[in-house]
Amino acid sequence: MNYFVDTHAHIYHEDFKADRADMLQRCRDAKVDKIYMPNVDHESIDDMMELESRSEGMCHSMMGLHPCSVKRGFEKELYIVENWLAKRQFAAVGEIGTDLYWDKTLFDLQTEAFNIQVTWAKKYRLPIVIHCRESIDETLALIEKAKDDNLTGIFHCFSGNAEQAKRIISLGFLLGIGGVATFKNGGLDKVLPEISLDHLVLETDSPYLAPVPYRGKRNEPSYIPIVASRISEIKRVTTDEVRITTSKNATSLFNHV
Template sequence: MNFYVDTHAHIYHEDFIKDYDDMLHRCEEQRIGKIFMPNVDHTSIDRMMELESRSPQTCYAMMGLHPCSVKKDFERELYTVETWLGKRKFAAVGEIGTDLYWDKTFWEQQVEAFNVQVAWAKKYVLPIVIHCRESLDETIALVEKVQDGRLTGIFHCYGGTTAQAERITKLGFLLGIGGVATFKNGGLDAMLEAVSLEHMVLETDSPYLAPVPHRGKRNEPSYIPLVARKIADVKRMPVEEVETMTTKNALALFNPA
């Protein structure tokens, strides 16, 4: 498996409309073989599905409701997600989870939406991709309650401690490592050193959180090797080993066609 996988990229975002083909070409140059796209809400579905149909061997869609889109009408949004999950196969149920960074108003609704979507993941035998900004401990606890051996997935944009990582890996989940790992104040070096590579996958969260030296600019999947290099440096191993293991982990989880 001589290629990288970006397990989390919003390449349907308007920031990519003008240079989507060029962006994919740069991915080819950097050997980014597969890109997994998390859904946000009903507004992102059409563009995401269009990109998957344009690049079916590279781009794979997930289906879910992002916690920041959980508002008063979240049940209507969930109905749309449920309808799509019943229509066809997706790579995962995602991105789902909780968020206490932007707005704490709809916490109870976020938890309800998360649990509903977890049940769908079990029904359709799909992994889940979890967003948990400023709510990592709360979200780990939610997963601990519903883990019955049938759940797998990724804690996306992992930024927690080694102890939190150990709780997550005991649940059978992977850690999504992205650009934050390259930040001088990212605080992930100790965790990266302590946790086995078998529990990690690579991601960009494009167009957000670009790694150094592109921090502050638009992120894109072709920057994945920069994250891999950081992990390799911290763990004092060849970058090729990071590439091979994280790609193996991603493909085993998503099982793309």
């Protein structure tokens, strides 16, 4: 494959309002031809789907409820997600999962919302895209309980250790690798040598987590080649190998959507 895939980018975000068209052109120039957009909650749906409709096949929507949007009364949010999943095809159910970084008191609600959405992913035979900040082991336990032949997906923004990576792979999931791979103390330089490219996909999480040398600034999908280059250095393979294999992995997972 002669193009890159960004498997996780919030490019409908207001941070791109002033230069969204230019940003998409920079993506094309960088050979980032496919961008997958995770939903957050009901407020992000319209902007996400409008961008998808105007992108000429470049941008693809997921549908899900982000764990940081799971509050008391989250059932109303899930009703909206369920309705959309029944209406049309999406690339994945996402971004879903758990988050113990911002608020540890809502974990039970996050778990309930996650399990419900996993059920829908199985029903519609869609992959899931998982957020698990400070909660990889807890989320792995949930996946191990729910796992069957119809459940697969991506552990987005993976920053765990080699043991956790191998556990994820054993469950048939991919690791989403982004800007953290370029961080001096990101830790992935110790993990990636032990993991085959066959289990990796590239992502930015734009507008967040920009890679070095843009760390601290707005991230965008055109920076995907920087992540690929860093992975190639760590794994001692060519950037072309990284591009070809990770793009193939992403395309296969998202069922050519």
